[in-house]
Amino acid sequence: RMYTLVDQDTCIACGACADTAPDVFAYDEEGLSFVILDHNQGITEVPEEFQDDVEDAYDGCPTESIQLSEEPFKKLAKSG
Numbered sequence: 001r002m003y004t005l006v007d008q009d010t011c012i013a014c015g016a017c018a019d020t021a022p023d024v025f026a027y028d029e030e031g032l033s034f035v036i037l038d039h040n041q042g043i044t045e046v047p048e049e050f051q052d053d054v055e056d057a058y059d060g061c062p063t064e065s066i067q068l069s070e071e072p073f074k075k076l077a078k079s080g
């Protein structure tokens with residue numbers, strides 16, 4: 001299982017992740033990334049077919065802002 005969220009405090013709006021995983025990430029009006037699936041709460045399981053893309057986005061983020069977990073994130077993240 002995979003859960004993901006974006007730390008918008010460290011995201012620099014580089015624009016890589018939604019190119020890599022457009023079904024999972026999008027950008028808010030400031031260009032900061034958030035998870036589409038659950039408004040960046042990290043509580044909705046990433047569908048199987050998108051997990052490889054999310055791994056690639058995780059590896060590609062220059063600021064390590066994309067967080068992955070096998071369990072739902074409990075802390076509420078800021079969303080856009």
Ligand code: F3S
Binds near residue numbers: 060062
């Ligand atoms: Fe931000 Fe990293 Fe995506 S800097 S725009 S979370 S690739």
